Amino acid sequence: MKPKNYKTLTLIALVLVLIVYSFANINFTNMRFSGTTALSAFSGLFNPDWGFVNDGSREDLLSLLLLTLCIAFLGTLIASILSLPLSILSANNIFVSQPWIGKLGKIFANILRAFPELIYAIIFVTVVGPGPFAGILAIGVSQIGMLGKLYTDEWEAIDYAPIEAMEAVGANFWQTLYYARLPQITSKFISLSLNHFEIALRSAAVLGLVGAGGLGAPIIFAIQARNWSRVGIILLGIIITIIIVDLFTTLLRKKLA
Numbered sequence: 001m002k003p004k005n006y007k008t009l010t011l012i013a014l015v016l017v018l019i020v021y022s023f024a025n026i027n028f029t030n031m032r033f034s035g036t037t038a039l040s041a042f043s044g045l046f047n048p049d050w051g052f053v054n055d056g057s058r059e060d061l062l063s064l065l066l067l068t069l070c071i072a073f074l075g076t077l078i079a080s081i082l083s084l085p086l087s088i089l090s091a092n093n094i095f096v097s098q099p100w101i102g103k104l105g106k107i108f109a110n111i112l113r114a115f116p117e118l119i120y121a122i123i124f125v126t127v128v129g130p131g132p133f134a135g136i137l138a139i140g141v142s143q144i145g146m147l148g149k150l151y152t153d154e155w156e157a158i159d160y161a162p163i164e165a166m167e168a169v170g171a172n173f174w175q176t177l178y179y180a181r182l183p184q185i186t187s188k189f190i191s192l193s194l195n196h197f198e199i200a201l202r203s204a205a206v207l208g209l210v211g212a213g214g215l216g217a218p219i220i221f222a223i224q225a226r227n228w229s230r231v232g233i234i235l236l237g238i239i240i241t242i243i244i245v246d247l248f249t250t251l252l253r254k255k256l257a
Contacts, residue, residue: 044228045235052233059218061237068214069241071132071207072200075139080193082144087151094155094177106152113145117203121212132213139200139207150192154185187256194249201245205238 053061088094090105120138128134162180171179208216215234222230 040226041228044226045232047229048233048236049227049229050233052230053237061233064215064218065237065241067132068204069201069245071135071212071214072139072197072204074136075204076143076193076197076200078136078140079143079147079196080189082140083147083151084189086144086148087155088177090148090152091155093158094181105148109145109148109152111145112141113149115142117142117207118210121207121210125211130211130213135204135207135212135214138212139203142203143196143200147192147196151185151189154188154192155181158184190256191253194252198242198245198249201242 054063057063086105086109090102090109092099092102095101117138120142121134124134124137124141128137158181162184163176166176166180204214206214206216206219208214208218209220211217215238219231219234222228222234
């Protein structure tokens with residue numbers, strides 16, 4: 001047997017073992033299916049409660065969607081700004097003579113993105129109190145690590161020819177950073193931030209589950225009350241909002257390309 005075929009078969013065998021092991025360690029004894037409950041849920045989901053769209057209470061769908069958008073935008077903005085210096089410190093090709101700086105920067109970014117937004121939301125709700133500000137901080141801190149890693153990859157992939165040309169005529173570190181490195185990746189940074197704004201929007205929609213503002217609380221209350229029509233209109237609002245945001249950010253990314 002050829003070495004390449006042996007490696008392929010070994011990989012397939014490992015995947016199959018992992019699948020079997022995963023199923024063997026999941027307890028399916030409590031799984032049950034109720035056709036009546038499923039029919040009721042789907043019937044409600046496909047008959048949305050249109051009265052919840054805008055009832056003037058400032059706790060309706062439009063108000064909460066706007067709040068969710070603001071939480072996602074401000075969280076992403078904070079992360080985009082703070083990720084930039086972190087990525088500079090993390091890139092191995094910037095502080096070449098002090099490689100420990102890049103290692104520390106990467107470790108810090110790994111720590112920040114090790115926890116999901118929901119964990120950060122619980123922490124910040126405890127620290128600053130329930131409300132949208134806790135959601136903004138949760139998304140911001142979590143995405144600092146995510147964007148910091150992506151920004152670092154872009155720094156490390158830049159073309160060195162412009163940098164070497166500037167250094168040949170006496171440019172210092174900050175001049176090469178601002179005039180040779182940053183212009184190469186500014187549009188990529190903006191594109192990554194726009195992409196993570198979409199991700200933050202999805203996250204912000206559930207952070208209200210722990211009191212961090214947005215649509216999370218109305219969703220969980222509606223599910224607990226088996227108010228599937230209310231759940232349906234909220235999910236429909238989230239879907240439409242995400243589609244609109246996706247179209248808008250895609251247009252911006254094309255303009256930047």
